[in-house]
Amino acid sequence: MKKYWEPVMKLLGPFVEFLPKAVVLANLFFISQPILAQRGRIIGTIRDPSEAAIPGASIRATHSGTGLNWEAKSNGYGDYSLEPLPPGLYEVAVTAPNFSPAEFKGIRLTVNATQRVDFKLPLAILAQEVEVGASSRLVETETSEQGVRLSAARQACSRSRAEPGQSVFTLGTFQRQWPAGPLQQHPD
Template identity: 30%
Template sequence: MRTIARLLAVCFGLYAASAWGQATTALRGTVTDSSDSAVVGAQVSLTNIETNAGRSTTSGTNGLYSFLEVLPGMYRVTVEAKGFKKYEQSGVTLRVDLPATLNFQMSVGTIAEVVTVTTEAPPLNTTDASVGQTMGANAIENLPLPGENNVLLLSLQPGVAFNGENKLQDDYDTRAGMVNGERSDQNNISLDGVSNNNEFLGYAFNGVLPTTPFSVDEFRVTTSNYGVSEGRSSGAQIAMVTKGGTNNFHGSLYEFNRNGVGEANDFFVKNAQLGAGEAHDTHDGDRGSGGHANGQYGHVV
């Protein structure tokens, strides 16, 4: 029995060594009074506005508090301490793989008195030195994407360059490229914290499981100075988070159509001996895999 337990421990250790970046984030900060002295033992509560799921913690001897492994979303933060007014801030947006810092300065009073802040905290990362960009659901759904393919959002990031190759298969996302000069296979793509890398083709913008813009809530690309929790590759760290359930029923119906009626027959199209609007690559139109199909439709609930 002990031998089996030891073998399991070794297996779990090897698995942890190759763990991928998680689809979570973090919130930390300090609780102080009007003289900037630390408030010890303040209760800090974090509540997801959409699901009403909450967590609580207390500030330490230096006034520090932290929430780790937090799901991305819109939150409300409340701070309570004896001898101080209750502080409440709503509209705090936490992005995937983008730790946030939120400091609170308490005012003397009773807990029955409430200081309410409704403005959203600035989306600046003052927690670490990671460089990247986060796109929310609104940007993902409204940016023009050929074939409604999320992975093409990578082409909008600084430091990303295409090498002119397109390695295609019917079930894979398109485009091969390099990030910050690294080879195209030196990038890490995760979907809800699970590896979505195409180990067979090994190109930058190839994901094993294609996703549509209407199913993704956040798209985060970190191009440099990423933490050890992401690791694995020297190129970009791409994290996609699908939409989760809330207290309200929601969904989307979508249709995508592409044809050559409004497209110019430019030099590159002519050079490829193609007609105006004719794609350089083809996919089966009924797969909904995100290629240059003439018509795609579907729904997300």
């Protein structure tokens, strides 16, 4: 009888050695399935006020009981999925560049459940990011000196016949030769 089993054992030898390992792996796989089935997931879509998708938004779900965080990013369609999550209460927060952050609290997730949490993010208010710095004043408010200069320039322009191409702003840049004698008054 031993002669009969020898060729069979040569063929099945590697399989017979692997069989106990395969049984152990299969048991571990099937035993772990109920553990994975005790989880849930949170899904949703991130949109802007015009209902357009916001890709690349950061989503964070925080388990209220443990404080553990799960993070995800929205895809090109604005969709996201956070899984597998243990049952409990969650806070879900979303942030995206150029948008105000948003948050939902008290989301109850049960075993084998899928909760949908959609967000519509408002645009960020740009006035909050304006930096004010010191600079020189464009208008002199302490004295009337510049007003006098403008007035003097107007008087000079009205007293003389401005040459073509000459303006009030260029009168002070060169010296004009006045004829000797009293100035003539032109009617205004």
